[in-house]
Amino acid sequence: MTDYGVVLFHTTSAALRGEKILKAAGIVVKLIPVPRELSSSCGISLRFLWPDAERVQGMLLSAKTDFEGVHQLVGK
């Protein structure tokens, strides 16, 4: 069972930007609808493998991509 994390964004544009940046860095990500249990401001979120969490957060911060937060999805 893999632990995933998701990044929530304020806008769809920011989510798509985040996807591009992380993909370009070779991080495995997938755009998914925001999981119901997490409230969010935009409809899509970015799923990644939880061990990458620190890198994901660091890359988004250094690219000044606006995101709402990073959450762990256990056992999904």
Add this chain to the structure above:
Amino acid sequence: MMYMDHAATSWPKPKQVGEAMVSFMETSGGNPGRSGHALSIRAGCVVYDTRELVAEFFGVGDPMRVIFAPNVTFALNLAMLGLLKSGDRVVTTSVEHNSVMRPLRALEADGLELEVMACGADGLLDLSVAEQAITPGTRLVVLNHASNVMGAITPVAEVVEMAHRAGALVLLDAAQTAGALPIDMGALGVDLLGFTGHKGLLGPTGTGGLILGEQFDPEQLQPLLRGGTGSNSEYEQQPEMLPDRFESGTGNSVGLAGLYAGLSYVMAQGVAEIRQHEAQMTRLLLDGLAAIPGVTVYGPEDAEKRTCVISLTAEHLPASEIGFRLDDEFGIMCRVGLHCAPSAHKTIGTFPDGTVRLAAGYSNTEQEIEWVVDAVGEIVTT
């Protein structure tokens, strides 16, 4: 058939533009940013990629500062109506298009203080006039980058410097220059820039937008429209985040797919290359027309100070007659009249009769320009 009306809209578009739009309709047809399924995401990516390309093209680091709009008129209205209040002082030029003049005149009727700087008879703005007009306390300076009537190019960087010294913001109307002259928003220091997608950027109609400069604080700008954005949906208040704050309602994603293709074509050619080609067309046209007796050409004599928009009149022959005969007898398409810019025509002395406007573009050839000159010569001398 010869198309000489690129100042109204460019034609033909590169083949890739239509192809991109058809492909979008067939393979990416979801509503961007509204759902989480594959087609919605694919559509969202097309819109986002276009946003990023536009930002790169205009030298803006943050793509979220590109606000898409149906056209440059909407973008300019958003900037002026969203920023200005009764009592604000605004300075503009006498060669503006009605997309600037009409909103400003309406705001003036509501208490805005408006000063219109008189440009010379060639349409050029004298910097000493600007220096006088842009006084401390001025809120906004609105400038076109180049006139849509006689092609005169505004010395933007110099005016921006004056404006910023006086504490004023600058809104640039780049309708005629995006894709025709190199534009780096950062280097120019422009605070707000309105652009259209369907002229020099070779995209379809229904595309354009407002770009917020890196130093511009978006909080001072109120949205023109409020509504669904696909974000912050639990709230009944408009979100603050860019670009959603200013982009309510489903946008023209199929048009933006076309704009991506058009802009990619422009960037592959290089604006410097396009400018060189258009300047050469302009010189040929200016030289050829100057040799026809009875024809008056307006705008700067120096081809470096103008885009390839040329206005002319002839003695004893109304502009409408010349335009009709160019089309009817020679298949040359141009635009006659006042070009939605009455103030510009007053500036160059062609109001209310108007002019014949010949606007060459990237797709015209030297041979076509010779035909145009010959055709004008035949019409006015026979």
